[in-house]
Amino acid sequence: PASFSLAQNRPNPFNPSTHISFDVAMDGVPVTLTIYNITGQPIRHLMRAESVKAGRYTLSWNGLDDQGHRVGSGMYLYNLSAGSYTESKKMLMMK
Secondary structure: OOOOEEOOOEOOOEOOOEEEEEEEOOOOEEEEEEEEEOOOOEEEEEEEEEEEOOEEEEEEEOOEOOOOOEOOOEEEEEEEEEOOEEEEEEEEEOO
């Protein structure tokens, strides 16, 4: 990829799982992809990597928090940090 980017999750709204795609434009950057509840508390860390290769990545979220509990219906935020790039988007879980 020529640049860093974060795509809108698919499907959105979702139940029970969704896919999040992002592009990493250079090798060797640290990458984190974290899901937050609407109050800004981190509930799930989908990726925490010290160094990744450039490319397109797609991760799935099954609607569970880091403790393995199913989250409720509502708005969630997801944030990608890759090197100095950061971007957030919203998604909706509907039961």
